[in-house]
Amino acid sequence: MTTSKGYTYSASVFAGPYYLSIAGDLVSTAEHFDVFNPATGQVLAQAPSGSPEQLETAIASAKSAFKTWSALSYDQRQVYLNAYADALQAHRDELSQLLTLEQGKPLKTMAEPEVDQAISWIRQIATRRIPVEIVEDNDSHVVELHHTPLGVIGAITPWNFPVLLALWKVAPALITGNTMVIKPSPFTPLTTLRFGQIAQAVLPPGVLSVVSGGNELGPQMTAHADIAKISFTGSTETGKHVIRSAAGTMKRLTMEMGGNDAAIVLPDADFKAIIPQLYWGAVGNSGQWCVGIKRLYVHSSYRAEFVEAFVDYAKQQKMGNGLDPEVTVGPVQNKMQFDKVRTFLDDIKANGYKVVLGGEVDESRPGYFIPVTVVDNPPEQSMIVQQEQFGPIVPIIAYDDVDDVVARANDSPFGLGGSVWGRDTKAAVAVANRLETGMVWVNEIHTQGIDVPFGGHKQSGLGTEHGHEGRLLFTNPKTVLIKK
Numbered sequence: 001m002t003t004s005k006g007y008t009y010s011a012s013v014f015a016g017p018y019y020l021s022i023a024g025d026l027v028s029t030a031e032h033f034d035v036f037n038p039a040t041g042q043v044l045a046q047a048p049s050g051s052p053e054q055l056e057t058a059i060a061s062a063k064s065a066f067k068t069w070s071a072l073s074y075d076q077r078q079v080y081l082n083a084y085a086d087a088l089q090a091h092r093d094e095l096s097q098l099l100t101l102e103q104g105k106p107l108k109t110m111a112e113p114e115v116d117q118a119i120s121w122i123r124q125i126a127t128r129r130i131p132v133e134i135v136e137d138n139d140s141h142v143v144e145l146h147h148t149p150l151g152v153i154g155a156i157t158p159w160n161f162p163v164l165l166a167l168w169k170v171a172p173a174l175i176t177g178n179t180m181v182i183k184p185s186p187f188t189p190l191t192t193l194r195f196g197q198i199a200q201a202v203l204p205p206g207v208l209s210v211v212s213g214g215n216e217l218g219p220q221m222t223a224h225a226d227i228a229k230i231s232f233t234g235s236t237e238t239g240k241h242v243i244r245s246a247a248g249t250m251k252r253l254t255m256e257m258g259g260n261d262a263a264i265v266l267p268d269a270d271f272k273a274i275i276p277q278l279y280w281g282a283v284g285n286s287g288q289w290c291v292g293i294k295r296l297y298v299h300s301s302y303r304a305e306f307v308e309a310f311v312d313y314a315k316q317q318k319m320g321n322g323l324d325p326e327v328t329v330g331p332v333q334n335k336m337q338f339d340k341v342r343t344f345l346d347d348i349k350a351n352g353y354k355v356v357l358g359g360e361v362d363e364s365r366p367g368y369f370i371p372v373t374v375v376d377n378p379p380e381q382s383m384i385v386q387q388e389q390f391g392p393i394v395p396i397i398a399y400d401d402v403d404d405v406v407a408r409a410n411d412s413p414f415g416l417g418g419s420v421w422g423r424d425t426k427a428a429v430a431v432a433n434r435l436e437t438g439m440v441w442v443n444e445i446h447t448q449g450i451d452v453p454f455g456g457h458k459q460s461g462l463g464t465e466h467g468h469e470g471r472l473l474f475t476n477p478k479t480v481l482i483k484k
Contacts, residue, residue, distance in 0.1 A: 014094050018047050018190060018193045018212075019048060019197060020054060020209075021196035021199065021209050021210045021211075022057055022209050023058070023206050024205025027054060029048035029054065030051070032046040032047060032048055033049050033213075033214070034046060034047075035186075035188075035190055038330070038333050038334060038368045039104055039321040039368075040366050040367050041366045042366075044190070047189045047190060047193065047212050049214060055183075059152060059154075059181055059226050061209060062181050063151070064206055065179045065204060066149070066206075068204065069177060069179055069207050077174060077175055077177065080207075081123075081126040081171065081175060083202040084122060084198075084199055087199075087201060088115075088119050088198060092116070092119065095163065095194060097111070097323075099163055099191050100323055101190075101323075102190045102191065104322055104331040104332070104333050105330050106322040106330050107322050107323055108325055110322070115163055115164075118166075118167040118168070121164075121171055121450060122167060125171035125175055126171070128450070128471060130176065130468075130475060132145065132146050133145040141481055141482055141483045143479065143480070144480040144481075145477060145478070145479055146477075147478070148177070148475055149177030149178045149475055150178055150228035150252060150474060150475060151178060151179075151226075151227075152179050152228055153169070153178045153180045153181070153228065153230075153474065154180075154224070154229070155183070155232075156182075156183050156218055156231070156233070157192065158185055159185035159187040159188040160285060160290075161285070162188040162191050162192055163191050163192070165233050166182055166192055168465060169233075169465075170208060172466075172474050174207065176475050177475075179206060179207050179208070180209070183210075183212070183217050183221060186212065187333060187334045187336075192212070193210055222242050223248055225249050229252035229474070230246055230253055230254075231465075233256045233290075236414070239257040239461075243255070252473065254455075254464070254465060255456075255463060256290065256416075256455065256465060257290070257456060257460050258460060259294065259414045259415075259460050260295060261295070261414075261418050262295040262296075262418050262435070263282075263297065263420075263421065264402075264419070265278070265297065265298045265421045266402070267299040267402075267422075268423045269421045269423060270423060271306050272309055275306075276313060278293065278310070278445075279310065281445040283314070283392045283394065284446075286392045287389065287391045287394075288332065288390055290416055290417075291416055291439070291446060293394070294395075295385055296395065297397050297408070298399070300398040306396065307374065311356055311357045311374055314357055314374065315357070319371065331368040331370075332368045332392075333368070334368065335368060337390065337391065341370050341389060342361060342370070344384055344389050345359060345360075345370075347382075347384070348382075348393075353378045353384070354375065354376040355373060355374070356374050356375075357371075358372050358373030359371070370391050371392070372392045373392065373393040373394070374393075375394070375396070376396055377398050378397065380408060386412075388414070406431060410434075410435065414456070414458055415437045415456055415460050416438060416456040416457075416461065417439045417440065417456075418441075419440065419442070419444075420432045420441075420442050421443055422443070425442065436457055436458065437457055438455045438457050449466070451467050452466055452467055453465075454466045
């Protein structure tokens with residue numbers, strides 16, 4: 001067993017060295033950069049810093065591999081994807097522990113489920129097909145609609161769910177006949193590098209490459225003439241730069257960006273029963289998910305009782321190192337985000353908003369720990385309500401009128417997700433249908449599925465991931481007209 005600040009983890013966890021995965025080979029680099037364990041603030045490992053020339057080689061190898069990979073049948077590609085899922089399953093415990101070490105999320109409740117879902121996702125996607133559609137068949141001709149692969153896909157992946165959100169892109173891209181080059185976040189490159197290394201043993205050379213490095217590699221990918229599409233998950237501001245850069249080559253884009261998701265708890269809700277779902281919808285992964293509950297609207301008739309019960313539930317949770325099996329809330333992932341979340345705490349304090357839990361960072365504690373903070377009824381125009389905190393701060397906001405709260409929920413440049421909660425399902429669905437979001441849950445939160453389309457409205461994204469609609473976006477429609 002190996003220890004990390006008093007916590008043990010299996011000696012089988014991968015300890016490096018880490019390499020880029022290019023053209024079927026594991027490639028070393030001249031430069032490296034530090035990757036930090038957010039629970040300790042200490043250097044965890046050194047990651048390879050890919051050069052522009054190495055990224056060029058990865059793109060060229062992906063372009064070359066596309067010719068043979070795209071010529072395979074769906075069934076042949078499925079065999080490869082299942083073999084990849086098998087290989088990942090063999091390394092499941094290792095990947096989960098590495099994910100906790102570099103990302104901070106609790107091992108048992110967050111990291112292991114993330115790896116498990118990613119592996120399952122590959123297997124399920126591998127069974128899906130996009131058939132040829134007969135659009136017209138008459139005495140003179142037949143019209144067929146084919147969906148052909150795009151080519152090389154460039155994936156730019158984030159640090160909050162580095163395994164799941166990357167493999168969500170890999171599986172549909174590869175099964176539809178594309179090849180892929182991934183640039184992981186420099187904050188969490190290790191698990192991506194590792195599953196890229198595992199891929200080289202089972203996938204043909206060039207089909208899947210991983211190149212880690214600094215932010216300068218992103219613009220090289222987004223502007224590159226040989227990358228047909230960028231699949232991006234990250235902040236809205238970074239996404240805008242991606243869109244501008246990609247315009248020169250008319251790239252296809254799928255963009256999953258930021259959100260300021262509202263949860264509306266209706267007057268008839270059995271609010272005590274749903275507090276655990278609402279709590280984890282907001283605080284899970286330390287609040288670091290795009291579809292996390294960022295604004296929690298509660299009817300004023302029971303707001304005080306709701307806040308008390310919410311705080312009581314929060315006090316039952318343990319914050320700390322994710323390797324501790326009793327921990328349910330880990331650190332914020334990186335120093336940059338830690339400092340950003342602290343600006344929300346500073347603003348809350350400066351304006352005298354009512355904090356009923358948390359609010360003060362323990363300066364003596366190592367790592368990037370933000371205490372779970374509950375703010376009772378801050379003003380609608382406050383920073384914590386109007387902006388995406390991406391951290392474990394929950395504003396609980398009172399409302400009196402359903403029409404008013406719908407208008408407030410929609411008064412945002414974002415439109416990623418949302419949720420509505422109430423005993424009368426029909427009434428809750430009617431409210432949900434009025435929310436200007438790409439996804440909305442009714443009496444549940446954060447359920448996903450390979451056949452469930454997911455995408456944002458307004459400045460929360462372009463295009464769709466998942467579902468038949470999402471898979472189509474990894475292809476070009478091609479109409480074939482055949483004279484009889």
